[in-house]
Amino acid sequence: MDSPDDHFGDQVAATYDDPSAAEFRPEVVDRIAGVLAELAGDGPALEFAIGTGRIALPLARRGVPVHGIDLSRAMVERMRAKPGGDQLEVTIGDFTTTAAGGGPFSLAYLVYNTIMNVTTQEAQVACFRNAAVHLAPGGCFVVEVMVPELRLLPPGQHVRPFSVTDTGWAYDIYNFATQEMSSNYVTATDGRGEFRSIPFRYAWPAELDLMAQLAGLRLRDRWNDWDRSPFTSDSTRHVSVWEKPR
Structure with missing residues (x-):
């Protein structure tokens, strides 16, 4: 890990x-x-x-x-x-x-x-x-x-948003060749943004x-x-x- x-x-x-x-x-x-x-x-x-x-x-x-x-x-x-x-x-x-x-x-x-x-x-x-x-x-x-949620991805797409709010966005990125993926989070608070990414392997x-x-x-x-x-x-x-x- x-x-x-x-x-x-x-x-x-x-x-x-x-x-x-x-x-x-x-x-x-x-x-x-x-x-x-x-x-x-x-x-x-x-x-x-x-x-x-x-x-x-x-x-x-x-x-x-x-x-x-x-x-x-x-x-x-x-x-x-x-x-x-x-x-x-x-x-x-x-x-x-x-x-x-x-x-x-x-x-x-x-x-x-x-x-x-x-x-x-x-x-x-x-x-x-x-x-x-x-x-x-x-x-x-x-x-x-x-x-693995690959069936939810349209052909040619490797990014899937799974949460969108007024103050934050979250999305998964897939690498089909290696089975690597990441869950990524963007939050905005008082005009300041924060980004966090967590790696996974499916x-x-x-x-x-x-x-x-x-x-x-x-x-x-x-x-x-x-x-x-x-x-x-x-x-x-x-x-x-x-x-x-x-």
């Missing part, structure tokens, strides 16, 4: 938890934590990119021992300030290579498109291998990520399956969402579960 604190430092961490955003709604968080708790069973769980504890804290409240890996100290400090946040063990480091204590784990998970923050195919493969190393036989690695479900296979994992389930609805050709995201053979 490239200079993560440039993208998830103090400024981003201070406003990351947005109660009005869909992913922070209690019913959404509760559903995700419920699925993960079921997959973890009686064993501990490891969250790659634990961040501010959006999922880790409610999962821990369900009785699952949760460990985390994250590069951003600012995000983890936000989690530490929340009730129960000081009880979770967190290793500061790159989740594609960093080893965490407390294993082996019955569950490792990486949610909310964060696999795309890993900006090379090589590093994404390393992420799957690191997950597999941490898992006990029969354990699962879960990834939640969008399906991957198709079949490519992620191959990464899992290289790590010795096999696909167990793929859903359209955390409600376990079927994944179809019209799905805009997926929750995939790969299992480490016993």
